[in-house]
Amino acid sequence: MNTAKPMSTSVPPADLNTGEGLGEHAWIEVIQKMDEVYNDLLQYEVALEEKNAALEESHQFIESVLASMSDILIVCDRNGNIEEVNPSLCHIAGKNNAQLEHQPVFDLFADDVERAKARDVFARFGREGVHDCEFFLRAGDGSTVPVSMNCTPRLSQTGKLMGMVVTGRPVGELRRAYSALRQAHDDLKRTQGQLLHAEKMVSLGRLVAGVAHELNNPISFVLGNVLSLQRYASRLESYLGALHDGPAADTAPLPQMRQDLRIDRILADMPHLIDGMIEGAERTRDIVDALKRFSAVDKMTPEQVSLNEVVERSMRWVVQSASSNFRVEVELPPGLVCSGSSGQLQQVVMNLIQNACDATASLPGAALKISGRQEDGMVVLRFVDNGPGIAEAHLGRLFEPFFTTKPVGQGTGLGLSISYGIVERHGGKLTAGNAPGGGAEFVLSLPLESR
Numbered sequence: 001m002n003t004a005k006p007m008s009t010s011v012p013p014a015d016l017n018t019g020e021g022l023g024e025h026a027w028i029e030v031i032q033k034m035d036e037v038y039n040d041l042l043q044y045e046v047a048l049e050e051k052n053a054a055l056e057e058s059h060q061f062i063e064s065v066l067a068s069m070s071d072i073l074i075v076c077d078r079n080g081n082i083e084e085v086n087p088s089l090c091h092i093a094g095k096n097n098a099q100l101e102h103q104p105v106f107d108l109f110a111d112d113v114e115r116a117k118a119r120d121v122f123a124r125f126g127r128e129g130v131h132d133c134e135f136f137l138r139a140g141d142g143s144t145v146p147v148s149m150n151c152t153p154r155l156s157q158t159g160k161l162m163g164m165v166v167t168g169r170p171v172g173e174l175r176r177a178y179s180a181l182r183q184a185h186d187d188l189k190r191t192q193g194q195l196l197h198a199e200k201m202v203s204l205g206r207l208v209a210g211v212a213h214e215l216n217n218p219i220s221f222v223l224g225n226v227l228s229l230q231r232y233a234s235r236l237e238s239y240l241g242a243l244h245d246g247p248a249a250d251t252a253p254l255p256q257m258r259q260d261l262r263i264d265r266i267l268a269d270m271p272h273l274i275d276g277m278i279e280g281a282e283r284t285r286d287i288v289d290a291l292k293r294f295s296a297v298d299k300m301t302p303e304q305v306s307l308n309e310v311v312e313r314s315m316r317w318v319v320q321s322a323s324s325n326f327r328v329e330v331e332l333p334p335g336l337v338c339s340g341s342s343g344q345l346q347q348v349v350m351n352l353i354q355n356a357c358d359a360t361a362s363l364p365g366a367a368l369k370i371s372g373r374q375e376d377g378m379v380v381l382r383f384v385d386n387g388p389g390i391a392e393a394h395l396g397r398l399f400e401p402f403f404t405t406k407p408v409g410q411g412t413g414l415g416l417s418i419s420y421g422i423v424e425r426h427g428g429k430l431t432a433g434n435a436p437g438g439g440a441e442f443v444l445s446l447p448l449e450s451r
Contacts, residue, residue: 072147074166075154076105080122083163092170094140105166110136110144122151122164129153134171146171215288218280225273225280232270235261304449305345307336307379311370314349318357325366326357332372336379337449340426345446348419348430352383352442355415359387359440374448378428381444389434398432 072092075084085100093100093108109115114136121130130151136144149168156162239261242254258264315328338345353368360366363386372381390398397403399420416432423430428446435441 070169072166072168072170074105074108075163076166077163078161080105080164092137092139092145108137110138135168137168215284218283222277222280222284225277229270229273232266232273235263235266239263302339303342305338305340305342307338307345307372307381307446308332308334310342310346310349311372311381314346314353315370318350318353325364326360327367328353329367329369332370332381333374336372336374336381338379338426338428338446339449340446341422344422345426348422348444349381351415351419352444355442356383356385356387356440360385363387377448379446379448381446383442383444384435385439387439389438390432390440395432399430 070088072089073084073086074082074089077083082100082103082105085097089108090096090100106115106118109118118135121133130149132148132150134146134148137147139145147168148171149166152165152167154162154164239254239257242257311330311332315330319326319328353370356368357366360368365386368383368385370381370383372379374380391405394403394405399416401417403417416430420430423444423446426446428444430445431443433441433443
């Protein structure tokens with residue numbers, strides 16, 4: 001900063017002692033005023049330099065912000081001529097600031113069609129602003145670049161249009177990011193589906209013994225009836241042969257043969273045998289159908305689901321493959337019906353029963369009680385076992401994927417997590433806690449099917 005030398009306060013001696021000039025007091029006042037003016041000038045100069053420094057700092061800050069922007073920025077005058085651009089536009093257009101300044105902004109667009117479109121849009125919406133309108137710009141290498149543009153008018157203090165500020169983001173970046181996001185989402189859904197199916201297959205493998213035992217009963221019943229029919233067919237064949245060919249000399253008369261072969265008893269017993277085989281075949285078909293629904297990759301086709309049947313079937317399958325000392329008590333009112341996927345809901349119920357079975361495996365009187373009720377338009381099922389319960393440290397993590405308290409190799413940690421997701425997709429809720437009397441308690445709530 002340049003500082004001037006202090007102004008001299010000496011007074012011309014010729015005028016101080018004469019009556020012709022100013023008095024001494026008047027000269028002193030003049031000199032004091034001059035000193036005050038000089039001090040004010042010095043303060044103004046210091047303030048001006050400080051403001052210039054602040055302005056320079058602000059200018060550098062704005063330039064650094066503009067240089068770091070990936071979006072393009074164009075400042076135009078009221079005639080559409082470029083006044084200022086940022087480095088992002090220079091990079092796209094392949095030109096520097098000097099080449100772009102004072103050029104019409106519409107020269108940046110790809111062709112005459114785009115220029116006409118831009119003129120029309122900016123003319124019609126210039127005062128209100130243009131938002132997310134896609135245009136094609138001509139890149140420096142001759143290619144076209146899709147850009148989503150926004151335009152805001154520049155107004156003076158009196159409201160007069162001074163120009164416009166145009167910003168834009170290359171849409172190619174957004175499309176690539178969206179494509180990558182969609183690919184990641186598809187991969188996640190596919191992995192989720194694979195994990196869901198894998199967990200179902202793990203559960204299915206544990207239940208093979210129970211299902212085989214359940215299938216053995218109707219199949220054995222059908223087989224026994226078929227063997228009886230085979231014996232009856234041999235007797236009927238002998239009797240019908242004698243009836244059509246006439247009794248041979250060494251055979252008994254037909255009435256005696258009918259009595260000896262017990263034809264009347266066979267005819268009376270055949271309808272029961274046939275009905276039994278039909279019943280056994282239908283029972284086998286139902287078991288296989290339920291097994292197929294459970295093991296299939298379910299696409300969540302809504303249907304009316306009887307929770308009574310789901311619980312009964314799941315309980316039989318788990319219990320028959322579990323240890324002999326595990327028992328399940330079921331207390332459900334009739335007619336518990338919801339809407340959803342029978343296979344998926346069966347997976348949830350089976351997982352809860354299997355977890356209770358595993359948690360109480362070391363107890364001599366292992367037991368699980370399943371109760372249900374309807375309240376406030378919901379079906380509420382409670383699963384309470386007599387095991388050791390759930391540790392407080394584990395309550396908040398039970399439904400996390402891959403979290404398990406079982407030894408390595410005995411659990412995937414996906415059962416409860418997948419069950420939680422299935423229940424949520426059905427519009428319900430699955431919670432876990434400890435029962436007041438001891439043991440773990442899981443509560444499954446599902447919307448009641450309206451009839």
